[in-house]
Amino acid sequence: MPSLTAPDRSLVRDNIASVSVRELAERFGTPLFVYDESPILQRIADLQAFDAIRFAQKACSNLAIMDTVRRHGCLVDAVSTGEIHRALAAGYQTVGNPPPIVYTADIFDRESLDLVVEREIHVNCGSPDMITMLGQRAPGREITLRINPGFGHGHSQKTNTGGDHSKHGIWHEDLPECLKQAKQFDLRVTGLHVHIGSGTDLKHLSQVCQAMERFARLAGEHLVALSAGGGLPIPYRSEESFIDLDAYYQLWDATRNRLAEELGRPLRLEVEPGRYLVAESGYLIAEIRAVKRMGDNTFYLVDAGFNNLARPVMYGAYHPMSICSVGDDSADAREAREVVVGGPLCESGDIFTQREGGYVCTQPLPEANIGDLLIVENAGAYGFVMGSNYNSKPLAAEVLVRDGWPHLIRARQNCHELFAGECIPTT
Numbered sequence: 001m002p003s004l005t006a007p008d009r010s011l012v013r014d015n016i017a018s019v020s021v022r023e024l025a026e027r028f029g030t031p032l033f034v035y036d037e038s039p040i041l042q043r044i045a046d047l048q049a050f051d052a053i054r055f056a057q058k059a060c061s062n063l064a065i066m067d068t069v070r071r072h073g074c075l076v077d078a079v080s081t082g083e084i085h086r087a088l089a090a091g092y093q094t095v096g097n098p099p100p101i102v103y104t105a106d107i108f109d110r111e112s113l114d115l116v117v118e119r120e121i122h123v124n125c126g127s128p129d130m131i132t133m134l135g136q137r138a139p140g141r142e143i144t145l146r147i148n149p150g151f152g153h154g155h156s157q158k159t160n161t162g163g164d165h166s167k168h169g170i171w172h173e174d175l176p177e178c179l180k181q182a183k184q185f186d187l188r189v190t191g192l193h194v195h196i197g198s199g200t201d202l203k204h205l206s207q208v209c210q211a212m213e214r215f216a217r218l219a220g221e222h223l224v225a226l227s228a229g230g231g232l233p234i235p236y237r238s239e240e241s242f243i244d245l246d247a248y249y250q251l252w253d254a255t256r257n258r259l260a261e262e263l264g265r266p267l268r269l270e271v272e273p274g275r276y277l278v279a280e281s282g283y284l285i286a287e288i289r290a291v292k293r294m295g296d297n298t299f300y301l302v303d304a305g306f307n308n309l310a311r312p313v314m315y316g317a318y319h320p321m322s323i324c325s326v327g328d329d330s331a332d333a334r335e336a337r338e339v340v341v342g343g344p345l346c347e348s349g350d351i352f353t354q355r356e357g358g359y360v361c362t363q364p365l366p367e368a369n370i371g372d373l374l375i376v377e378n379a380g381a382y383g384f385v386m387g388s389n390y391n392s393k394p395l396a397a398e399v400l401v402r403d404g405w406p407h408l409i410r411a412r413q414n415c416h417e418l419f420a421g422e423c424i425p426t427t
């Protein structure tokens, strides 16, 4: 696996994967999500040492993206009925070895329980109640248990999925009881899964291996698969770097080998990335519609807001940004200045440059004119998928660039679709 460093960032960008940003905006409109397919393929290649890469589709679940990862060998994780239907629509089979689709959750709602029972979808149970519900409906099944190891870590407290403040997984001390419970229903625990958080680091990810060894010794009877979960970070800031994937794999491989020897059977090693596969491929293009001063601050207001990209308002997340001039001059020749970048929503928090806690900050960007384009980068993971219709804003369009050609992969929502399904009572 290659040792990767963060790319140098420019504050000016006139193309995405060799396609002109200006042409993309003219042809498809703004706000627009554009995905470059090639980094996705590169990231899949980086993880080839693992026996299975299971794409956490919640990061970017457009069917065209799912089709790409499927054709390049990835399995898929689904966390809802909708995500199971997406996986099926993208060409995944329901049943196989290893299971093509795994439903991972902490509850079954009524629909998802019906669906996994009817279609025989493999389930990764995140609560004792899930074991009971599945056991009552489908005894004899193989299942995976998602364990909360008692610790976790994420880029934000909101993305930390371990420890006693987290709702996720089966509490590690309850594992022996859950194994008994599974046995009562004749459910065979063939997999163990630990995911401690999103955007974590090697130090925390490595601790998961030791925990997994303890769990596997308790749950080894029918065990055939270990999942390291997701959480692999990507560098958003130029001073950040990728984690040492080789070191990460070696730790897991050593753990898996020790356990396989003890159990006397091979163990499949899965990894479940979302962000790592798709974050860098995605760009959000918006048009600058106002440039105004508020005391000492200069604001660029664009036509995309937290209805399109919620990460800054939710986590104070930083995204690199750049400008594409639509005038005759290149933005390269313009001076950079510190600016606040905000969206169109009627809410003060609709700011792309903010720190956790809602504190507005600035980023350097070239001087810009109305009509210039702002590009929010590394927006492929948890971008479009966390979009909403707040302020009755239609969902953005999505475009995939493959081999230098842009393909529309989701049409922009129109205003009629916004209130389709609503009705005014007649009495």
Ligand code: LLP
Pocket: 056, 059, 077, 104, 159, 161, 195, 197, 198, 199, 229, 230, 231, 232, 272, 273, 274, 275, 276, 311, 315, 381, 382
């Ligand atoms: N597996 C499970 C069970 C998960 O809950 C998640 C993410 C993943 C895998 C994929 O994690 P990743 O490799 O992407 O870190 N909206 C937040 C991230 C929430 C992650 C939720 N679960 C953000 O924008 O940073």
